Amino acid sequence: MPVSYSKDLRERVIMAWEAKEGSQRQLAQRFKVSLSFVRNLLRQYRTNGQIEAKRRGGYQKPTIKNEHLGLIQSLVEGKNDLLLRELCDRYAEHTGISVSITTMHRVLEKLGLGCKKKVFTPASKTPQEYKS
Structure with a gap:
C-alpha cells in the first residue's frame, strides 16, 4: 500500500x-x-502554506447503526418477500436515513437473512406421443 x-x-x-x-x-x-x-x-x-500530506481514505462510520438492525430484522420477518429497494424505502420511512441497495444487502448478509426469492417453475411438459 x-x-x-x-x-x-x-x-x-x-x-x-x-x-x-x-x-x-x-x-x-x-x-x-x-x-x-x-x-x-x-x-x-x-x-x-501547508506541506502536510492530504488525508487518505479510512474508516467510515456505518450508515445503518447496530440499534437499527432489529428494525431491519422485523421488517424482513413481517414481509419476507420485499425487494431490496422496498426494504430500503421502508427503512427510510422508519428512520429518516436513506441507504443504498448495496448497503441493505450487506446488512442482510450480516444478519444471515436471505433476500433471494424462490422462483416457482412448473415441471417441464413433455410432448405427448401419438399412439398408432
Missing part, C-alpha cells in the same frame, strides 16, 4: 526550492521523487 512522503522530505524540497537550488525537475531528481510530486507540493504550499 502506498505511503505518503515524510514531512521531513517535504520540508527539504520546499527549502531547496525557496533557496533556488534548482528547477522543479532538478529537485525531483535530487530527492528521488517524481516531478508531479514536486509540482503538487509547491502548488499546495503556495495555495495554503
Whole structure:
C-alpha cells in the first residue's frame, strides 16, 4: 500500500526550492521523487502554506447503526418477500436515513437473512406421443 512522503522530505524540497537550488525537475531528481510530486507540493504550499500530506481514505462510520438492525430484522420477518429497494424505502420511512441497495444487502448478509426469492417453475411438459 502506498505511503505518503515524510514531512521531513517535504520540508527539504520546499527549502531547496525557496533557496533556488534548482528547477522543479532538478529537485525531483535530487530527492528521488517524481516531478508531479514536486509540482503538487509547491502548488499546495503556495495555495495554503501547508506541506502536510492530504488525508487518505479510512474508516467510515456505518450508515445503518447496530440499534437499527432489529428494525431491519422485523421488517424482513413481517414481509419476507420485499425487494431490496422496498426494504430500503421502508427503512427510510422508519428512520429518516436513506441507504443504498448495496448497503441493505450487506446488512442482510450480516444478519444471515436471505433476500433471494424462490422462483416457482412448473415441471417441464413433455410432448405427448401419438399412439398408432
